[in-house]
Amino acid sequence: MVEPFDVVFRAQRMITPEGSGSGAVAVRDGRIAAVEPVGAELTAAREVHLAADEVLLPGLVDTHVHVNDPGRSEWEGFDTATRAAAAGGITTILDMPLNSLPPTVDPESLQVKREVAAPKAHVDVGFWGGAVPENLGGLGTLHDAGVFGFKSFLLHSGVDEFPPLSSSELLSAMREVADLDALLILHAEDAETVDSAPGAGGGKYADFLVSRPRDAENLAIAQVLELSRQTGARVHILHLSSSDALRMIAAARADGVRVTVETCPHYLCFTAEEIPDGATEFKCCPPIREAANRELLWQALADGTIDCVVSDHSPCTPELKRRDTGDFGEAWGGVSGLQLGLSAVWTQARLRGYDLADVLRWMARRPAELTGLRDKGAIEPGKHADLCVFAPDEAFVVDAGDLRHRNPVSAYHQRTLSGVVRQTWLRGTRIDADGAPGGRLLDRG
Template identity: 45%
Template sequence: MEVGSAVNAVRSRRVLIGDKVQPAVVVIKDGKIHQILSDNMPTHLVVMPGIVDCHVHVNEPGRVSWEGFWTATRAAAAGGVTTIVDMPLNSIPPTNTLVHFQEKLREATGKCFVDTAFWGGVIPGNQLELRPMIHAGVAGFKCFLIHSGVEEFPHVTDCDLHAAMKQLQGTGSVLLFHAELDVQQTTEESGDSSHYSTFLQSRPDCMEIEAVRIVTDLCLQYRVRCHIVHLSSAKPLKLIKEARRAGAPLTVETTHHYLCLCAENIPAGATQFKCCPPIRGSHNQEQLWSALKAGQIDMVVSDHSPCTPDLKRLDSGDFTQAWGGISSLQFGLPLFWSSASKRGFQLADVVRLLSHNTAKLCSLDNRKGSLSPGYDADLVIWDPEREFEVEAGIHHKNKITPYLGFKLQGVVCATILRGQLVYKEGSFSPEPLGKQLLIPQRKSQTHL
C-alpha cells in the first residue's frame, strides 16, 4: 500500500483495545474507527492508538530555523505520533493573544503531516486575552514561574496568576506551569562551566519544590485545572499527592529525557544534554519511574525543544550559556519502551501514558488516544521487540540530540492518521494530511 492512501482495515494478533492485547481487525470508515472484530491473523506487530504528544515546541513563525511545522510533524509521524500540541513559545510572536493565535494557525496551514492542536500563553497583563483564545480553540494555557529563556515570553508574578485564574474559572480550561522558582542560593555558583555538575547545582530540587507549592495552593484556591509540565525532581511528588487528596484538579507529566538520561553519565562539554529543569541523578530517576508506576505521574511527553546548532555552544561546551532544550519528538515511543519494558510496564501502560492521558489533558479524549468505534482512526503499527540505533533518518530540522548512537527497542513501522497512511518504513505521504484541532470549550472540571 502506498503512503498517502486510505486504509480500510488493520489486523494483527496484538491490538491494544482498552487495556487488553488481543487479535483483532480494526475496520476504518470515513477516517473513523467503524468497528473492531475478532481475528486470528498471525502478524506479530502491535497496533495501538497513535501517540498524542502534548508538549512540543514547533517555533514557527519567527524561529523556523530552529524548527517548523513541516519538519516537526514529519518527525512526529515517523515516531508514531499522530497528534502534537504546540507550545506558545518559542515562536515570534508567541501565542499569547487572539491575533497571535490566528497568525499561528495561518502559518501552520498546509504544513502538518499529523494533527496539531495549540496551547496559548499566560504572560503579565494578558488576562483579558484568555477567554477569547479559549473560544477560538486553544487547548489551554502555559505560564512560567521563572525566566522562560526568551524575552518575548516573560514569566508571571503572583498578581498575574490570580488574574489569570479568575478568568479561567468556570471555563474548563487548564493552566500549565513551568514549575521552577528562583530561590535564594546559600552558596555562590562556582565551578567549571563545561562540567554538567556546575549547571545541575545551579537548578536544585528546591526550585521545583517551591514552585509546586505555589501551584498546589492556587489549584486548591480556584479549583481551576492545573498541570505541571516536565517534572524532573521526585521531591515535589509529596506536595502533589497531598493536594490531589484535598481535591485539587492537578495533573503532572515527566519527559523521556528525565526517565532515560541521568546526570552521572553526561560527559563534560556535552551540551546536547542541557534542558531546564535539569536531568538529575540516577536515584531520582528511579523515583520518577516508581511514581509513574504508582500513578502519581500521569503522562510522559517529549518536550521537544530544538534550536540551531550554534545555540548549543558545542564548540565551547559551556553548559551555563547553551540553549536548554532536547530534541526527541521522533523517538519517544522507543525511548519509553526501551526503559519501561525492563521495569515491568506493559503495552497497555504505553497507551495510557503516551496516548490516552495526554489526549485527556488537552480535551481530545473524545476522539484521540483510544481504539474505540467513533474515534479517529489514528494508529501506530510497531515492533516492540526489534532494536535499532539512532543515527541516520532523523527528521526534525536540526539533528542535534543526546540520543545519537543509542540502541533502542521498538521500531515504528507505519503511522495511520484518520484512516490514511502518512508514514511507512521511512516514506511519508506526498502531501501533509494533518488537520488543525480547535478544542471546543469544556464546562466540566474533570481531571485524570
C-alpha cells in the first residue's frame, strides 16, 4: 500500500521550473513529494482544488527585509513583518543586521535576535550579519554561527551603531569574505559624492533626488567591482537604482567578477516625475529615479544583468516619516512594501509583456539560489512545500491601514494593483495570519 500524501493541490494553472501548465502537487512531511498531471490518482488526507482564476506559485523569497526587532520594534517586529510577508505570498525572509538593537555583528547579537524572532515568525526567517569596522578580522565566528553573509555600507547607514567601511576597510572585508567564500552585500553609494551634493532639506522631491546623484551609486559600484576583481570575493549590489551602472556590472561579470545585483519593486513601479512634493513615504536611499531610468532597469531584469527583485522593506513610525512637514531631509528613508511586492511587480510586468514565470524567477528562484536556500523558490520534488495561491487578474486598491505591517504608511496607498494573494502555505500547512506562528529560523546551508 502506498502511504497517502498529507495534501494534494490541483490547479489548472501553476508555475514550475518547466513553465506554466496544469498539474497536481503532492506534499508529504512538509516537502513536495511529486508533481503530476492534474488528474493523477493521488490519495491524500486533504485535497486543495484551486479556482479557475487562481494560479499555484512557489512561495516568494525576500532576502532584504528590515524587521528592526529588538530595539526598534515600534518601527516593525517579527510578528507584524512575517504576517505581512505571508499576506504577500512570501514564505521566507532574510532579516538585515541593522536598525535592530543590538545590530547583528557578532554571535551574541545574532543569538539575541534569534531568541526574539523564534516565537513570532509566521514564515521562515534567516539572518544577515554585518561587516563593520569593529568586527573585521572576526567575521568567521559570525559566519560559523549561520548568517547568510555580511552587509556593509560605504556611507553613513542612518544609524550610528552600524558605521560604514572606509576604502581600506572594504578591501580588508573583501579579503576576509573571500577566504570564507562568503557573500558581501553592499549599500553602494559613495560618501564623498553624497556629502558634496546639494542638501536634501525641504519638501521638493526634485531637491531630494539631486541630493543622492547617480554618480554616488556609479562610483561606489565601480569601486566594489574593482576590489572584487582583485580579491575574488563574492559581492552583491543591494537595491540598484542607477541604470548608469548596468553596463559596468555586465562587463565585470563577463570578465569573471563574482557579482550579483538586486533591485526593488519601488524602483520598478514609481517614477520621480510622479512623486508629489512633501510625499515622504516615497523617500528611500538610493532614490526613486526618472521614468527613462526605470525602463532600463526593466530591460536589465529581462537580460539577466539584474538578478532579482526584493522589497528592501524599511519601515518606521509615522512620526519619523515627517508627513507633518513633508521635509525630505528630515524624514526617515525607506519604503514599506513587504506585503505588496508580488502584486506591484506583477502589475508593471504584465504591462511590459512579461509573464508570471518571469516574476517568479526574479522574486522566488533567483533569491533562493543566490543565498543558498536550496529547499526554497520553486515547485519541484524535494523542495519545501511553500506555496502561494494567486489570482493574477483580480485588482484591488491599496489601503495602508489594512496592511499587516506595523505602521499604516505606504507609498502604494490608494494605488490600484493587479493580483491578489488568496492563500499562502508553509511546508504544506496553510498560514493563518491571525493564528499561531509556524515559521522556522534558518541557518546558512
